[in-house]
Amino acid sequence: MPSFAFIRVVLVLCMLLQSGTALAQVSETEIRSIFPKLTRIGEPLENPSVVPVYQLDQLLGYVFETNDLTNLPGFSGERINLLIGLDASGTLVKLKVLNHHEPIFLHGLGEQPMVEFIHQYEGITVDKRIIVDSRHSGQDPDGSGTVYIDGITKATVSVLVMNDTVLSAALQVARAYLEGFERPPTVTVREDVFQPYSWQQMESNGLLRYWPVSQAQLQQGFPLALEDYQDPELQQALAESDLPGRYYYAYLNTPVTGKNILGEQEYQRLMTVLRPGEHAILVASVGAYGFLEPEFRRGTVPSRLGMSQNGLPVDIRDLDFFDNTRPQFPADAPAFEELRVFRIKAQSGFDPSQPMTLNLDLDLPRNHLIRDQAQFEDSYQLPAELFKIEVTEEVKPMPLWQRLWLDRWLQIAGLVMTLLVVTAAFIWQHRLSAHSRRFHQVRWGVMLVTLFFIGIYAQGQLSVVNIYTLLLQIAKGFDIEVFLLDPVLFVLWTYVFITLFLWGRGVFCGWLCPFGVLQEIAAKVGSLLKLKQVKIPPKVHQTLQKLKYLLLLVLVGSAFWSVTLAERLAELEPFKTAITLVFVRSWPFVVYALLLLVVGMFIHKFFCRYLCPLGAGLAVLGKFSLFRWLHRRAECGKPCQLCKVRCGIDSINRDGSVDYNECIQCMECIVILNNDDQCAIELSQNKQRQRKAANQGDIPARQLS
Known part of the structure; x- marks a missing residue:
């Protein structure tokens, strides 16, 4: 390239950097990688913001950043910024991810699936009908006007946001600068025209x-x-x-x-x-x-x-x-x-x-x-004659979050039904717990639905990352649409937030946490294998309980320093590995998650008790709960210690009181209290009554042996 042309390119790019408009992050090399034949870069254009590129005096196309044209937040709450090249015929030439904070790609699937997904748009003209559908991936026969592209399993929200971002930005540019893409005039139906x-x-x-x-x-x-x-x-x-x-x-x-x-x-x-x-x-x-x-x-x-x-x-x-x-x-x-x-x-x-x-x-x-x-x-x-032309404002497309709610109605309905069952179990917990067998059937039924339907299928695993997003949104200006992008998480978080002030953290931790269910299963397997349980000394136990609060403070604090760092530290939670990706991940993450489950076979719900920052955050809000519905008897703790001994999570104190900050409300203690054949006090009192009756001659002494 002649030196004067190179200087012109540098000046244009410097001007863009100073103005903070289109292509603020993009170098000449990146522009040239999109249009290798360019000889000059034109003056930046506004409304919408693009930079035209030429080969001599022939327009090759336009280069633009999607952040200059769209405002669609991703799953993380931040926009996915793409660099797009659109040629003069309306064909997408090349796409590149400039910046994003999608957790599933940063610390889950990796960024390669994201790159492969956006590369599918290259060579497609914006007049095509594009459908994200892995069942029919590939382009229809020439002239059909339909292109099917592969989605990405476990990243539905991010994929749909990227699809809308690409199409919205490219269509804006095509309609503004290219022939044949103009929006047709607005017409309305004439309601007065009718004849049978x-x-x-x-x-x-x-x-x-x-x-x-x-x-x-x-x-x-x-x-x-x-x-x-x-x-x-x-x-x-x-x-x-x-x-x-x-x-x-x-x-x-x-x-x-x-x-x-x-x-x-x-x-x-x-x-x-x-x-x-x-x-x-x-x-x-x-x-x-x-x-x-x-x-x-x-x-x-x-x-x-x-x-x-x-x-x-x-x-x-x-x-x-x-x-x-x-x-x-x-x-x-x-x-x-x-x-x-x-x-x-x-x-x-x-x-x-x-x-x-x-x-x-x-x-x-x-x-x-x-x-x-x-x-x-x-x-x-x-x-x-059926229509009249009117000048009206352009109808805005249905927001992505609304489309997601409509598309995921089955998952939402299943989740709501499960939450109703959990609510009923808590409201009528004493009536239900009086029937030990039925109670355990209900609880294990809910937990299995939580693991397989809510967790693995509907991807409803709450995470401390959700707390990052909430706090950062509050700090930068709250936008509820960011949270509405995942209807399952939104409904689940809303329910958990409400129940925190009713019954505390135990509603989620004991019933609705998919990884918590995996730990329950691990403990059950350990019991069936008759593995000896490790008892943590009381002082050590109390010290370790505080560890998760320290971890919560570190993780939340790191989010205000660096979101990327916070997302990496959030790998302390094995949720993404075990639930989101179902152990299909690189071996260090899989080994870590499996190790926690193996430890849980010897120490009941080890991760929940000592390491879970999400549980710590819920426990902080759970301090303000209104009800303490786990019934206690006067004899609990003095002298009876049965419930404390049987409490798998060790949240019952020696005096018989319940530590609601640590309790996961599995309700095993009230099952014991509400069943005469399990409660040690009730068994003892029944035996005393029988002996008294025997002494009075009402019952033969041999029946007491």
């Missing part, structure tokens, strides 16, 4: 579309004769009719289409289901060959069916509208084999007044190794 029509009249007036697909049309898309493909669905359709595909589709938001097709009542229900700015499309089929793939799941995005407009993909997702009802179609409507209503989100840029195209993407197997693909499409436009 039959099905045939709607079809004749262009209010709904009939799309027949003949055998001849299908044959044009495939190299082999249709009869040669091993597809039972297609072969059945070919045998039944010369028109294997017979499809109807219609836009439902307008009263003249929605009311005539669905009926007044169902149309109004649809309008309440749709959110502001969203659209609904009805698609139906007659005959054996439908528009949904056999493995289609309700409420998801279809892979066989798609939509586009102005050459850009339009995301459609099944609304599952007819889950419990069937529509009252006009009397002359056909009998449909398949019928679905699809939702188009507000941020899609869809304009119902413009032509829309329905795409049918077929994938037929020649044999178990080779498949052929073809795409068929049909266009349709509604009459212009």
Whole structure:
């Protein structure tokens, strides 16, 4: 590069560094790695912030940081800052992670999966429909407009944040600086246009579309004769009719289409289901060959069916509208084999007044190794008088946290049900504990659900890292959306926080901590193997109990010094290794977690008692709990020591009182007290009563032996 050009590049980069705008962290070398053919870097542009790069006078594309264009917090509460190169045709050239604080990548899976994930976007144009779905990874046939990319197991939130970050930032740049990506004009439905029509009249007036697909049309898309493909669905359709595909589709938001097709009542229900700015499309089929793939799941995005407009993909997702009802179609409507209503989100840029195209993407197997693909499409436009153009504010997309809550409803429902069972167990703990066998069935049932459903499946393991995030958010300005990104953790933390002030730390530590359950299992295995339990001397025990509070202070304090350091120190918790990653990790972490469990076979819940900083934090707040519901008798401690001896976590004092700072509320002590055949005092009193009765001649003496 000529020296004057190099000086120009340096001056531009210095200006960017001083201004604090686009590419503040990026060197010329990194820009050149994205566009190797560049000869000069242009002046930075604003709204949105990008830097154009050129080869002589030809625009190569734009380089930008996502932090300058988006404000989507990751799981850690901090944004994931990406460097993106977008060429002049709207293709993503290269992506690089500049900065992030996602714990799962920093100290769990490692950063390589994150790098591999964002590299999947390279070579994709921003007019493609991108779906994060590992089941169908790879791009659909040319022209289909859909790209499936692999997600990352155990990092769902981070993956979705990165996906939204890439697409949001790239689309902003494309719409601002590139031709063909402009957002269509805003239109609204005219509510005053309505006239009753039959099905045939709607079809004749262009209010709904009939799309027949003949055998001849299908044959044009495939190299082999249709009869040669091993597809039972297609072969059945070919045998039944010369028109294997017979499809109807219609836009439902307008009263003249929605009311005539669905009926007044169902149309109004649809309008309440749709959110502001969203659209609904009805698609139906007659005959054996439908528009949904056999493995289609309700409420998801279809892979066989798609939509586009102005050459850009339009995301459609099944609304599952007819889950419990069937529509009252006009009397002359056909009998449909398949019928679905699809939702188009507000941020899609869809304009119902413009032509829309329905795409049918077929994938037929020649044999178990080779498949052929073809795409068929049909266009349709509604009459212009159904709409009016208005100047309105752009509808903001649904926040990521809301989408996550909707997607994880099953996990949320399962968690809430479990929490209701735990709450009932605590409210009616004396009634339940009076039945020893039933109590243990309930508690072990809850614990197994905690381990496998809440912990491993739903990833609901609380951590001291969550405390970092809360304190740092409070220090920098609280944003509740950061915590809403993980609905399972949010619901669980909310419940734990409330119950801390009711019953103390034991609700979580004894019932809802997945790693705590693993320790209970380890202790049970040790008992079955008849391993001799190590008894810690009282003074040593009391000293070791204070260790977790010291560790909590060090870990929380380190977060204000360096978040990265705090996250590394948080590896003191084996939760990520044992629960989040299920021991699929490098050997030092696995050995550490297993060692704690092995020690727990000899010292009951060793980690909980002495090392857990999360338990220490919960114990601090648990000091303010309102209730002390673990019943004690006057004889407890004086003279009876049975409960203290049997307390696995050693939280019962010699005087019989309970140390609620350390108690995990396993309720074993009240099981003993509420069962006459277990409580030593009750057994002793019963024996005294029997002897007294025997002395009075009521009971034969031999029955007392």
